[in-house]
Amino acid sequence: GENVEQHPSTLSVQEGDSAVIKCTYSDSASNYFPWYKQELGKGPQLIIDIRSNVGEKKDQRIAVTLNKTAKHFSLHITETQPEDSAVYFCAAVDSLDSNYQLIWGAGTKLIIKP
Amino acid sequence: DTAVSQTPKYLVTQMGNDKSIKCEQNLGHDTMYWYKQDSKKFLKIMFSYNNKELIINETVPNRFSPKSPDKAHLNLHINSLELGDSAVYFCASSQPGPSRWEQYFGPGTRLTVT
Numbered sequence: 001g002e003n004v005e006q007h008p009s010t011l012s013v014q015e016g017d018s019a020v021i022k023c024t025y026s027d028s029a030s031n032y033f034p035w036y037k038q039e040l041g042k043g044p045q046l047i048i049d050i051r052s053n054v055g056e057k058k059d060q061r062i063a064v065t066l067n068k069t070a071k072h073f074s075l076h077i078t079e080t081q082p083e084d085s086a087v088y089f090c091a092a093v094d095s096l097d098s099n100y101q102l103i104w105g106a107g108t109k110l111i112i113k114p
Numbered sequence: 115d116t117a118v119s120q121t122p123k124y125l126v127t128q129m130g131n132d133k134s135i136k137c138e139q140n141l142g143h144d145t146m147y148w149y150k151q152d153s154k155k156f157l158k159i160m161f162s163y164n165n166k167e168l169i170i171n172e173t174v175p176n177r178f179s180p181k182s183p184d185k186a187h188l189n190l191h192i193n194s195l196e197l198g199d200s201a202v203y204f205c206a207s208s209q210p211g212p213s214r215w216e217q218y219f220g221p222g223t224r225l226t227v228t
Binding site for chain 2: 032034038041042043044045046049087089091093101102104106107109
């Protein structure tokens with residue numbers, strides 16, 4: 001089955017700098033990769049996703065890149081702000097699972113230093 | 115308007131007790147989920163219901179039983195609570211079809227077993 005690894009587990013950046021979180025997956029047939037943001041005391045919220053037919057997707061300060069050959073995808077946050085502090089999860093769809101359940105990474109705690 | 119709601123938000127109970135967590139969504143989604151998030155923030159899917167039918171049943175103890183009276187509600191009942199059940203439990207929902215991986219999460223229920 002699919003396995004998703006996420007790095008780093010904790011990332012601390014200065015406000016205004018960029019942050020990059022990386023994930024690798026094992027199933028070359030996976031074709032959907034979402035990123036969720038979990039703020040303190042709340043449930044995860046989808047912030048951006050990418051499908052395997054594109055290499056990059058942007059939404060304002062957030063971008064996701066996908067390298068299908070290397071089987072890794074990354075979340076890029078530019079001009080970080082205090083409200084970006086949260087735990088970020090990547091996920092991938094296990095296409096071998098008939099129920100197509102999301103396989104989640106372990107999460108990255110992003111800390112924005114003022 | 116609240117999209118996915120859970121009650122209670124906090125639940126403190128003793129080992130051996132039986133408890134329930136309620137979940138309701140007003141998004142009109144056909145699929146609902148229960149996730150467990152441990153102290154290290156790792157998300158693990160427990161159950162999924164599609165139109166009141168169980169479609170995912172991960173390797174969780176049979177002390178956990180999901181109950182769906184209708185497609186807007188998915189409750190989680192836990193028998194004979196153990197210390198290891200302490201975690202945050204999230205309910206989520208999604209539409210079937212191409213959007214089924216866009217999951218909307220509730221605020222979570224923090225369960226503490228003493």
